[in-house]
Amino acid sequence: MGAYTDYSPALMTDMYEYTMLDACLKDGTADRQCVFEIFTRHLPEGRRYGVVAGVGRILDALEHFHLSDEDLKFLADRHVVSPETIKWLENYHFSGSIRGYREGEMFFPNSPILQVEGTFGECTLLETLLLSMLNYDSAVASAASRMVSAAKDRPCMDMGGRRTNEWAAVAAARAAVVGGFQGTANLLAAQIYGLKAIGTAAHCFTLVHDDERQAFASQIAALGENTTLLVDTYNIEEAVKTAVEVAGPQLGGVRIDSGDLASLAQRVRNQLDALGATNTTITVTNDLDEYALAALQTAPVDSYGVGTMLVTGSGAPTCAMVYKLTEREGADGVMTPVAKKSKDKATVPGRKLAFRSYEYGLADCEHVISGSESKLAAYRSDPAWKNLLVDYVDHGQIDSRWQGHDAIMTAHEYRAKALAELPVTAQSLMKGEPVIPTQITVL
Numbered sequence: 001m002g003a004y005t006d007y008s009p010a011l012m013t014d015m016y017e018y019t020m021l022d023a024c025l026k027d028g029t030a031d032r033q034c035v036f037e038i039f040t041r042h043l044p045e046g047r048r049y050g051v052v053a054g055v056g057r058i059l060d061a062l063e064h065f066h067l068s069d070e071d072l073k074f075l076a077d078r079h080v081v082s083p084e085t086i087k088w089l090e091n092y093h094f095s096g097s098i099r100g101y102r103e104g105e106m107f108f109p110n111s112p113i114l115q116v117e118g119t120f121g122e123c124t125l126l127e128t129l130l131l132s133m134l135n136y137d138s139a140v141a142s143a144a145s146r147m148v149s150a151a152k153d154r155p156c157m158d159m160g161g162r163r164t165n166e167w168a169a170v171a172a173a174r175a176a177v178v179g180g181f182q183g184t185a186n187l188l189a190a191q192i193y194g195l196k197a198i199g200t201a202a203h204c205f206t207l208v209h210d211d212e213r214q215a216f217a218s219q220i221a222a223l224g225e226n227t228t229l230l231v232d233t234y235n236i237e238e239a240v241k242t243a244v245e246v247a248g249p250q251l252g253g254v255r256i257d258s259g260d261l262a263s264l265a266q267r268v269r270n271q272l273d274a275l276g277a278t279n280t281t282i283t284v285t286n287d288l289d290e291y292a293l294a295a296l297q298t299a300p301v302d303s304y305g306v307g308t309m310l311v312t313g314s315g316a317p318t319c320a321m322v323y324k325l326t327e328r329e330g331a332d333g334v335m336t337p338v339a340k341k342s343k344d345k346a347t348v349p350g351r352k353l354a355f356r357s358y359e360y361g362l363a364d365c366e367h368v369i370s371g372s373e374s375k376l377a378a379y380r381s382d383p384a385w386k387n388l389l390v391d392y393v394d395h396g397q398i399d400s401r402w403q404g405h406d407a408i409m410t411a412h413e414y415r416a417k418a419l420a421e422l423p424v425t426a427q428s429l430m431k432g433e434p435v436i437p438t439q440i441t442v443l
Helices: 015-027 055-063 069-077 083-089 120-124 127-151 166-178 187-193 203-208 212-223 236-247 261-274 290-295 373-378 404-420
Strands: 033-040 097-101 114-119 156-158 228-230 253-256 281-284 303-306 321-329 335-337 351-359 362-371 389-394 438-442
Touching: 015 083, 015 120, 033 120, 033 127, 033 351, 055 097, 055 127, 055 166, 055 389, 055 404, 069 083, 114 120, 114 127, 114 351, 127 156, 127 166, 127 290, 127 303, 127 321, 127 404, 156 166, 166 187, 166 404, 187 404, 203 212, 203 228, 212 228, 212 236, 228 236, 236 253, 236 261, 253 261, 261 281, 321 351, 351 373, 362 373
Parallel strands: 156 303, 228 253, 253 281, 281 303, 362 438
Antiparallel strands: 033 114, 033 321, 097 114, 097 389, 321 335, 351 362
16 A cells, blocks of 8 residues: 555554564563454444454555664664664564454454464564454444445445545445445545545536536536536526536536435436436435435435535544453463453453354344354354355465455455345344344363
């Protein structure tokens, strides 16, 4: 990803990852083999499911996860780590393995979304970066999925770049497409990931001209009659009339960005039809969320542009995912499951398998199987269960099939299929419990 041409993601982390590494290198535990797991204890309140997104970005970041001389000098000058650790970091390269849920997959409480295996020293440095990517991208994809369901068959487009920070906007555009959106207004995201780019003009374009007719004529001259004209700067009815007069009945589309969108869309549709512009589409924007989209289902709207609520996860900007050590090598060289017992923060020890069972073609349970490597190797699941885990990194070798444009579009299609396999209540906007339970078995 272009974001890493100027700086390394290896410093996009919390200081204590490096201080832990420093201490563990000194006491000899940094080389112990470990298994870390990313999961969430709960979905955002009332949500029925979550959508995994961000793994492709993680793989992109891993390719650039090393420290430059400037980075090492910063750590040394700040006395973050000792000279011995600086030496160790000079040749850092993640040589472990990563497996987990594929992008576009549904997840639930305690789903082992990502498992990272390697030495403690290698794995601990990845914690903050992995969590920041998965938490945000999955929050956006989950919100996008709810919006796409509410929009039915009408395409949704990302227009949220100005409502978040500049790099979050790029991540959100990608996650939105994983979650079911069709394109983005963000050109950098479109360039990096090969996404469909959308956009024509804002109100200021109309205002800078002497009148609306001049603005419309200018836009059509530049972009062609198939462009979409923004018609709510002054008077919508007059603007629609002018738009058709200037472009002709073959005008591509109009956009409404204010007011009672449902009633305005109906009036504009009737007006367009009366003017002979029967194929002119109607796009609406203006602080939409899944509830507003559901309320517009009967309105004659052709597509939606969604901004603020998309990039903020529609009220849930994080998935509360955590990165926890679940198995580690002991002093005797034997791998041992470990777990926290903290109040309300206990974890399930051991590495995991994950499956989903079905009845009559619909998912009915998430099965998480925990145990030692040998016990999991001997475990035999019901052959009808779907294995939810895929391999992303094998001893440092990244599987490039999960990166780039094609991987995003595969995830986009997979999300729709995976959602269709859940009970229909998953698509309800009413608050409720996760649509299927998670059953944990410790071998």
